Amino acid sequence: MSSALATTAVLDRVPPSLRARVLGLGSVFGKAFRDSRRTAIGLGVVFALVMLVTASQVATQFATIEERVQVAVQLQALPAIFQGMLGEPIHIELMGGFLSWRVLNFLPVMLGIWSIVALSGTLAGELGRGSMDMLASAPVSRARLAVQKLAGYLAALGVTTLILVLGLVAAFAAFSVLPGDSVGLGAIAAHAVWIYLTILVPGAVAFALAPITGRNGALGVGAIVLFGSFVINGFASSVSVFETLRPLSYFGLTAEHRPLADRYDWGSVGALAVITAALLALGVLAFARRDLLQPSSGRLRLPSIGLWLREPFTRAFGERLPSAIVWGLGLGLFGLVIATSADQFVASMGAIPQVTQMIKQIFPGQDILSTGGFLQLAFFSEAIIVVGLAAGGFVGGWASDEADRRLELILGAPVSRARWALRSATAVMGAIAVMTAVMAVGVVIGAATQVGNALNLLPGMAVLGLYGMALAGIGLAVGGLIRPSLAAPVTIILGLAFYLIDLIGSILDLPDFIVDLALNRHLGRPILGSYDDVGIVVSVALAVGGVILCAVGVRRRDIGR
Amino acid sequence: MTAIIQAEKLTKSYGPFRGIVDVDLEVNQGEIFGFLGPNGAGKTTTIRILLDLIRPTSGRARVFGIDAADDPVQIHRRLGYLPGEWNLYDRLTGMETITYFANLRGGVDRKYVEELVQRLDLDPSRRFREYSKGNKQKVGLICALQHRPELLILDEPTSGLDPLVQQTFNELLFEGRAAGRTVFLSSHIISEVERTCDRVAIIREGRIVRLDTVEGVRSLAAHEVELRFAEPVAAAPFAAIEGVTHVTEEGRTLRMLVTGPIAPVVRLAGQYDLVDFVSREPSLEEVFLAEYETVPATPSTPSAR
Structure with missing residues (x-):
């Protein structure tokens, strides 16, 4: 009987083509x-x-x-x-x-x-x-x-x-x-x-x-x-x-x-x-x-406390927090190693007069041969990529509420769309702030072994975090206005594109309007205390504006795209 | 009778959590076998072991006489499976999804697929993510049925289906049985099992506590008996009969639960002026609930799922 059943099934079947x-x-x-x-x-x-x-x-x-x-x-x-x-x-x-x-x-x-x-x-x-x-x-x-x-x-x-x-x-x-x-x-x-x-x-x-x-x-x-x-x-x-x-x-x-x-x-x-x-x-x-x-x-497991269940911001923040701590630890470790190696760098560079002279020409008025200088060159300029990826990860987590259909349940409660969007998007920014803080601890500990007041480096770390928030803001705006599945890819691609444009733009003499698209070129050298005011204002506007646009978009469009 | 599924002392633990314990089962060719139990009782764990998706801590599972862990591909070739909790590819349409699973089996009879699509009233042109829960379930059912498997393993198959589609689904099961196919149907919807299954196993806290035909399970359970007499009759003689419990007296009426043979009750009632006799067979649901109202069978261990 069994073999008869099997034979019938085999005789009738249409196998897939080679192309398929x-x-x-x-x-x-x-x-x-x-x-x-x-x-x-x-x-x-x-x-x-x-x-x-x-x-x-x-x-x-x-x-x-x-x-x-x-x-x-x-x-x-x-x-x-x-x-x-x-x-x-x-x-x-x-x-x-x-x-x-x-x-x-x-x-x-x-x-x-x-x-x-x-x-x-x-x-x-x-x-x-x-x-x-x-x-x-x-x-x-x-x-x-x-x-x-x-x-x-x-x-x-x-x-x-x-x-x-x-x-x-x-x-x-x-x-x-x-x-x-x-x-x-x-x-x-x-x-x-x-x-x-x-x-x-x-x-x-x-x-x-x-x-x-x-x-x-x-x-x-x-x-x-x-x-x-x-x-x-x-x-x-x-x-x-x-x-x-x-x-x-x-x-x-x-x-x-x-x-x-x-x-x-x-x-x-x-x-x-x-x-x-x-x-x-x-x-x-x-x-x-x-x-x-x-x-x-x-x-990473968080302690089970009622705070994570209180409302959309704390829920979303609790969801993102373990990743924020892990990203922060990774970046902090990188910063720690770089900072503790600063003395070797300063000594080796300072020993060659031609190099010292060249550095003074490239970075006039800035103390590159210092712990801060080394961190600016070796840490800040590279951590930019990782911060972009982390921002993409947080934005992806935000988008998953809607993609995985949790949002429909949440909005079934007396929570308005705008309120959910504002709070959950703000939680993304909160996660980036936590990541930045954890990273800063690593960098400051490393730098403290080299300089007296390592806390001077904190504003520079904050600018790095702000850059991540600006990228996240763009992703959130796209996710809110168009569709959530685009939010993380846009954030990550922009982060990588900015880095790539900065990396090859100047040396290839690409047109200014292309090179200037890279947001990371407009942050100054913040670890050395040199800020690009316009870039920082633009970053703040992107971060805040992104959250607001996200809320506007979620309020207007269909849920569950 | 050929055994299609055989489980011997099947046990699965998830670390400190209990999965199933010493499960013994035999499902024969051409029957619809119901597997009843509440959430977390161990139904899905048993099924996943049969499919070699997880491996038992001890014991053996054989399907078509093949050890599930030895040659799962040979087993999968001959069965159709619908999991209890599942999801598929958002971007594929219903038909693309069905075609993909057909292709993984080397192709199927497309006319039969079309027939299934029609009978289950599915619009196969929409993307999977756009489907309602019931329509997703229809896609899953077609994936499981389309190659006319010798054995169907279905975990909560009617979840989300409307009554009309449920009826069609039952027809498909009966047609399969008539053609000699075997169905292993896990459910916590007792009426569904009662309606469709030949035999049933009740699983409780990971252990099989009842396994018989649906009729057999019901007959072993207590009948609700009501005796109406011309005059009030003492309850004590009836309560003394073996198998009689819960005797209540209400004017000229006695009510009681009778487990086992009912003849001694009838004989005793005949000695009085009996006006009316009503014996109601318990439903499977009542049997099931009675099984779960008793004290735990084993020391309680937290369940994994």
Whole structure:
């Protein structure tokens, strides 16, 4: 009887097409790839355009070999701390070397965030959503399910890398104006292998941990691995602790593999590939063997007090508070390490008269060779990215009230839409304030070992927090006026875009109206006590105005978009 | 009779929390088996072990004679499952969702899918997130039914469905049974189980406390008996009969609960001037509630879910 039933079902079935299996809803792989394809193509196109624009600017701004050599010498003469955290400049007088150093060395950080978000949620996201039980009841083994979902992301990342490769090919074809600028397809491909792997590494860490810690824990550890590795490698020459830790950084490990600058180190790339593969295999095994339950770890627990249940502000604030403390601790630790290393920096810079002279020319009237100066250069300018990501995370949490349909229940109580929006959005700002305060404690403790009155640094920390609030304000306004699902992406993308514009805008002589779009360029050097008043007023207006616009939007539009 | 589901001493603990304890079950081919219990009794835990979504702390679960942990894919190939709490992909339409789950099974008979869509009155063109709770449930039911599985495991399947759709759902179950398919239906809606199931197990605090046919469970429970006499009759002789409890006297009427054979009561009543005799069989709901009104069967351990 059973076999007769089964035979009937088999005879009538219409199997999915090959196209559906690869690109659509015909398989777990197909759906995973389908879900990521827009992001993959979008990111690939954006960064391919960045490569084209950068290459065109290099070709026009530095059109002769003399100009190239001059700028290369100037950049190489700068201590690493003034070069950004981009590692050793290798053959930057050539197009390949310049693109590799100025843009491609930072690309794995930008896209690494995507990798962490995607791979931490590949399986944990299904569990969190509640779709895993139905998916896992299909006749697909758990290991195969995990491998297919993973392969979907790997293919999507492959598409992004491929588009980037095409952008590079086009950039070299169109803008190689000097001898040595041309780079062969082999070198581009070899460089792309490194890019692909370094984007994947933090995501692989998150993927391995997600079945055990849940998505939040995996996101956090992945982010620490990404930013930790980048910072350690970038500041290794300035901070002795980082120099010691450099072999642990995957950016440090593969620093000698820069095929676009004609330098190869396949051994390190191979080692990284093996580590990454092992992490991914670990994630698959962990998923296949464990019970399909939501892990309860991975989130800081708050004491259960009535305050969190009192009204929308305290509820939303209580929801965001654990993440705010964790983000603050991470930033505070970074600040602490930087601040306690300030004396080494000051001593090493002060020992070279030419460097001292150059610094005085670049930063007239400002005491860069000090703890504050070091913090401004090494901490403030980099913490900006993390603050933007944190703001995006808080705004995403705010949006989830509506996306997960909790808001409908809340608004079923006698709470007006505007009141909920104002209070819950204010709670986002409150979370950023807490994060800033926790971060400031770390920085001040570190600085106290170097200077008498470390509290002077606090206004600078406050400006950093204000920047995060301004970004959050924009995200909240978009979420309130248009739809909540846009709120977090807008916040995060703006934060990264501002950083990128600031990073490459001036050196490529991009038009002022583009470079000035970056809000982080308008904050002054607040840790040194130098403020850009207009920028700060604009930031306050964005933060406050964002909350108000959010309330206006939520009051007017349909709920549950 | 072929056993489709077999659970032997199945136990699952979630750390300090109790899941299920020593669950023994056997579900045979072609029957609709009801699994009754209140929230947190262990119904979902049992089902998730059968599907190998979680693994037992001890004991064995076999489906189609295959150990659930040994070859879950082989088991999943032949069953359809609707979880109790679930959600799917917001951006896919109802039909895309159904198609995706069909494809994961290597494809299904599309005409049958269309028939199910029609019978359950679903508009498959809308995005999943736009559906009401009942319509989402219809999508889940179609996903579970579309490949005509040999075994259907349904956890609270009628949650959110209107009475008309519930009726259609029952028809689908009966058609499946007529075709030799097996249904394992977990629910806390007793009337639904009573209406549709052949056999029923009652789970309480993680343990199976009753397992029989619906009729059997009811017959084992106390009948409510009312005897009306021409003249007042003493209650004591009736209360002395084995299986008779709760005897009350009201003028010329005696009321009592009778568990087990009713003949001794009838014989004794016949010795008096009996005017009327009413015996009411208890509903499954009454049996269930009576089961839960008694003292706890085991030392209480907090439940996990």
